[in-house]
Every structure is written in structure tokens, then in C-alpha cells.
Amino acid sequence: MVEHAFFIYFATVTILSSIMTIGFRSPIYCTLALLSTLLHVAGLFVLLNAEFIAAIQIVVYAGAVLVLYLFVLMLLNLKKPEDFVHKQVWIALFFGVILLIEILIGLFKSPLFTKAPLAMTESVSELGNTAAIGFSLFTKYLLPFEVVGMILLGAVIGAMVLAKKVPTN
Amino acid sequence: MIPIAYYVTVSTMMFVIGLVGILIRKNFLIILFSIELMLNAANINLVAFSNQYGEIDGQVISLFIITVAAAEAAVGLAIIIVLFRRKATTNVDELNLMKW
Numbered sequence: 001m002v003e004h005a006f007f008i009y010f011a012t013v014t015i016l017s018s019i020m021t022i023g024f025r026s027p028i029y030c031t032l033a034l035l036s037t038l039l040h041v042a043g044l045f046v047l048l049n050a051e052f053i054a055a056i057q058i059v060v061y062a063g064a065v066l067v068l069y070l071f072v073l074m075l076l077n078l079k080k081p082e083d084f085v086h087k088q089v090w091i092a093l094f095f096g097v098i099l100l101i102e103i104l105i106g107l108f109k110s111p112l113f114t115k116a117p118l119a120m121t122e123s124v125s126e127l128g129n130t131a132a133i134g135f136s137l138f139t140k141y142l143l144p145f146e147v148v149g150m151i152l153l154g155a156v157i158g159a160m161v162l163a164k165k166v167p168t169n
Numbered sequence: 170m171i172p173i174a175y176y177v178t179v180s181t182m183m184f185v186i187g188l189v190g191i192l193i194r195k196n197f198l199i200i201l202f203s204i205e206l207m208l209n210a211a212n213i214n215l216v217a218f219s220n221q222y223g224e225i226d227g228q229v230i231s232l233f234i235i236t237v238a239a240a241e242a243a244v245g246l247a248i249i250i251v252l253f254r255r256k257a258t259t260n261v262d263e264l265n266l267m268k269w
Contacts, residue, residue, distance in 0.1 A: 007171050011179045018183050018206050022190030027198055034202050037183075041209050044176065048220040050228050053212075053235075060235055065205070065242045072246045073198060076253055085193045086262075092192035100185040104178065112174040118223040132225045133232065141229050148236045155240030162247035165254075 003047065010043040025084050031070055038062045052130040176217035184210035197252070197259040201245045208238045 013036065020033035038061045045054035086092075119125070124132040137145050183206055190203030212231040219227025252264060 003171060007175065011175070014179060015182050015186075018186045021202055021206060022186060022194060022199060027196055030199055030202060034205065037206065038209065041213060044179070044213060045216055047171070048176070048216050050216045050220065053216055053228050053231055056232060056235060057212075060239060061205075061209075065239055068242055068246060069198065069202070072249060075250070076259065078196075078259060084195055086195060089193040092189050096185050096189040096192075099188070100181060103181045103185075107174055107177055107181070110174070112177065113172045115173070115221070116170060117173065117221045121223050121225075124223070124225050129225075129228075133228055136225050136229050137232070140226075141233075144233060148233050151240050152236060155243050159243040159247035162244070163250050 006043070007047055010040045010047065014040040014044065027073055027078055028070075031066065031073060034069075035062055035066050038066065050129065052133050173217050173221045176213060180210040180213040180217070183207075183213070195260050195262055197249055197261055197264075200261065201242065201249075204241070205238060208234055 017033045017036040017040065021030050021037060024030045024033060038057060042054040042057040042062070045051075045057060127135060187203040187206035187210065190206065191200050194200055194203070212234055215227040215231040215234070217227075219225065219231075249259060253259060256263065258264070
């Protein structure tokens with residue numbers, strides 16, 4: 001029962017604040033709404049027994065990425081725009097709602113509502129969540145792990161090269 | 170226990186909100202926020218199915234998605250800064266240099 005109450009709270013606030021993220025006029029308010037969305041998604045992760053991902057969500061997303069966004073936003077010092085949405089807003093909303101209904105119809109016909117979750121595999125329940133992720137990361141997913149490291153390195157170098165001021169003679 | 174379909178519903182809604190956000194907003198930064206929303210919706214799905222089937226793989230892959238999202242944020246913000254230096258705007262309608 002407590003689980004249901006928490007799920008309803010986290011799901012509602014996630015949806016509402018993601019609507020606010022694209023709905024506010026001022027970019028700062030949008031950023032704060034995105035922050036609230038990410039924190040509540042972390043709550044959903046905790047309900048799904050994924051404590052490590054929840055912690056990473058808060059530390060990396062809400063801590064690092066959001067601060068980066070806020071920092072750039074303050075650096076640019078944008079003024080409030082008069083018109084902040086395209087004129088195609090009604091068409092986009094119409095097709096968005098149709099897409100949503102389509103996916104939900106497919107979902108409600110699926111057997112996902114009645115199936116109980118399977119128990120965690122033995123290695124996971126033995127090691128615990130974090131240790132199991134680490135184990136998987138360094139055995140089964142070693143190559144993708146290294147590739148992600150290269151992606152991060154490329155992103156760091158690319159961002160620095162892009163944002164560097166070209167000296168003018 | 171909460172059926173996984175509810176988590177998938179939440180993630181679907183978040184994904185569609187992100188998609189609509191990309192289509193309707195003019196500010197470059199908000200478009201990046203919408204991409205983050207869509208990536209997060211994918212993360213919810215992965216973690217929910219990882220819990221459903223008792224395998225850890227979904228959580229590992231969502232970790233990769235978080236990493237790629239961080240890289241995307243860094244590069245996207247660098248592009249915004251460069252654009253802002255040249256044109257002093259973040260309105261995507263005014264950035265039409267490569268439009269035919």
C-alpha cells in the first residue's frame with residue numbers, strides 16, 4: 001500500500017513537471033522543472049529496486065548535467081521571449097496525443113498488467129545491486145564500457161575545441 | 170507490487186512530452202531539455218524491464234545511456250555557446266544558415 005502511494009506521487013510529479021519543462025516561458029523555470037523531473041525519476045528507480053541507478057541519476061544528472069545547463073543559461077543571460085512556441089504547436093500537440101493513445105492501446109492489450117515480476121537471478125540477489133552492476137560492467141559489458149569511456153573523452157575534447165575562442169589577428 | 174505496465178505508461182507519457190517539446194519550442198536549450206526527457210523515459214523502461222525479468226543488464230545499459238546523455242549535454246552546450254557568440258540568439262528559427 002505504501003509502495004502504491006509512493007508510486008502515485010512519483011509518477012504524477014514526474015509527468016506534471018515534465019509538462020512544466022516544456023511549458024514555462026522562462027528558461028530558468030524550465031531548468032528547475034527538469035530538475036524536479038529528474039529527482040522524481042530517481043524515486044521511481046528506487047521503487048524498481050535499482051538503488052545504484054537512482055544514486056547515479058541524482059549525482060550525475062541532477063548534480064552535474066543540470067548545473068552545466070544552469071551555468072550556461074546564466075552565462076548567456078537570455079531575456080524573456082515574447083513568442084516562445086512555434087505556430088505548429090497545435091499540430092504537434094494533436095499528433096503527440098495520437099501517438100500517445102496509439103502506444104497506450106498497444107500497451108493495454110499486452111499481458112504486462114497481470115504478470116508478476118520474476119525474482120532477481122541468483123548472482124544479483126547474492127551480490128546486491130551495486131556489486132552486481134559492477135561485476136556485469138567488468139565482465140559481460142567490458143567492451144561497451146571502454147567505448148563509452150572513449151565517447152566521453154571525445155565529448156570533452158570536442159566541447160573544449162568548439163568553445164575555444166579563435167584568436168583574431 | 171506495481172505492474173510494470175504502469176511504469177511503461179509513465180515512460181511513454183514522458184517520451185511523448187519530450188517529442189512535443191522538441192517540435193514546439195523555439196529555444197535551443199529547451200530542445201536539449203526535451204532530449205534529456207526522452208532519454209530519461211528510455212531509462213525508466215530499461216530499469217522497469219530489468220526488474221521485471223530479474224536481470225541486471227537493463228540497469229547496466231541505462232548507465233551507458235546516462236553517460237551518453239552527459240556527453241551530449243557537454244557538446245550541445247558548447248555548440249550553443251559558439252552560436253550565441255556569432256548570432257546572439259538561441260532561437261532556432263533564426264539559425265537558418267544551412268537551410269536551402
